[in-house]
Amino acid sequence: MTYEPVIGLEVHVQLGTKSKLFCACSTEFGLEPNLNTCPVCLGWPGSLPVLNERALQLAIKVGTALHCEISERLKFDRKNYFYPDLPKAYQISQYDQPVNKGGFLEIEFKNQKGEVVYKKIGITRAHLEEDAGKLLHEGIKDGSLVDYNRAGVPLLEIVSEPDLRSPDEAYAYLIALKAILQYLEAGDCNMEKGELRCDANVSVRKSGETKFGTKAEIKNLNSFRAVQKAIQYEIERQIDLLENHGRVVQETRLWNENKGQTFLMRSKEEAHDYRYFPEPDLVPFTISRQTVEAVRKTLPELPGERAKRFIKNYGLSDYDAFVLVQEKKLADYYERCLAQKISPKLASNWIQSELLALLNSKKISIDESPVKPADLAGLVALIENNTISGKIAKDVLPAMFETGKSAKALVQEKGLIQVTDTKLIEEAAGKVIQANPKSAADFRAGKMQALGFLVGQVMKETQGKANPKLVNEILRKKLQT
Ligand SMILES: [Zn+2]
Structure with a gap:
């Protein structure tokens, strides 16, 4: 029953x-x-x-x-x-x-x-x-x-x-x-x-x-x-x-x-x-x-209307819009980030996955976040223009949290700028292929997982600074010739 x-x-x-x-x-x-x-x-x-x-x-x-x-x-x-x-x-x-x-x-x-x-x-x-x-x-x-x-x-x-x-x-x-x-x-x-x-x-x-x-x-x-x-x-x-x-x-x-x-x-x-x-x-x-x-005339924009606007204007999914508007201060924070003309989707992802996780772990509310909207937007902009990879950004954000410094300053200080110099990546890829002949052979034999391993090795070789997309392309080219 x-x-x-x-x-x-x-x-x-x-x-x-x-x-x-x-x-x-x-x-x-x-x-x-x-x-x-x-x-x-x-x-x-x-x-x-x-x-x-x-x-x-x-x-x-x-x-x-x-x-x-x-x-x-x-x-x-x-x-x-x-x-x-x-x-x-x-x-x-x-x-x-x-x-x-x-x-x-x-x-x-x-x-x-x-x-x-x-x-x-x-x-x-x-x-x-x-x-x-x-x-x-x-x-x-x-x-x-x-x-x-x-x-x-x-x-x-x-x-x-x-x-x-x-x-x-x-x-x-x-x-x-x-x-x-x-x-x-x-x-x-x-x-x-x-x-x-x-x-x-x-x-x-x-x-x-x-x-x-x-x-x-x-x-x-x-x-x-x-x-x-x-x-x-x-x-x-x-x-x-x-x-x-x-x-x-x-x-x-x-x-x-x-x-x-x-x-x-x-x-x-x-x-x-x-x-x-x-x-x-x-x-x-x-x-x-x-x-x-x-x-009635004093009613502000309410969460439901705001979510619909986020979906329409920023191309967010129903769920992402819903999470952002639930708390007014969070939605306000998000829109302040967007004032810096960054990708709305990327900004939403970084707020919802990385920033909220950091805030929750330290029991800090969004309006007291040590990383201000302009700073988070600065970080997202660096990812967007390929200065740093998403992987590096995941290390930069906690450092911004601790030091209150901007993403740009931290990236320069620590020399984290993403390597998009193909020559450097080609060198590293050559080294990795030489050091891992079995993986190279596996890939050539059609085992696609082997490529993932090799990409990881090149990233390691470049201290995570290489642009992963470029690494992927260069490795494929090298292995197929
Ligand atoms: Zn009384």
């Missing part, structure tokens, strides 16, 4: 505002506990919330980029639950009239055949709400401590339709969403600081079935890899239950990264458990169409 997974994601993203959603307290991270608090975010009697206009603008911006319908009426509701991280014992959220509803996000991923495929994932809604505080349990003997610095920080909860069909699609969705949020400068999306959190709704159904199975919700996944792994585990757990005559129970589960398992947190609560009702302290108001239009 084959099963089809059905996945929907709920992403909470912290909007990049300086102050909280309903008060003037700072949203700065990492301060002394309870420093960013006031009567409003601590829920003192008589205090009144005032909406942060910037947060609303950012919410509309994200909604517009996700092709959502922007609500005409802005209304907030109280979501009631009693827990020490919530000073008011309710959270101000949006229940039946979210600011954004009914959009979509286009994702791009590799299918099982390794082909790049595109898919539109529906966005059910994206609503504004305030964050809760944080409980600290570790190292405290009697009870727990609470830090309300986060309480009231603006969040946008983005809920997808159950359109995702595999852990890979879920991963691709998160990558695409994060890219859009960063392009919009709606938030930093730093998961370590809790600025982006994800819950996954997972169910399975028999292939061909149109009705959804019973879902489980996995809460508080703190990395995209964790989302992928937790969904995979959950799919297998549910299939196992169904295959063994059990049934899936609707419940909320948590992910244990160390064990690689999800486990029961609580049986699922329903919306009515929260006793939602309109927030009486915030009067509903109309969002004018002019406001929405004004926000």
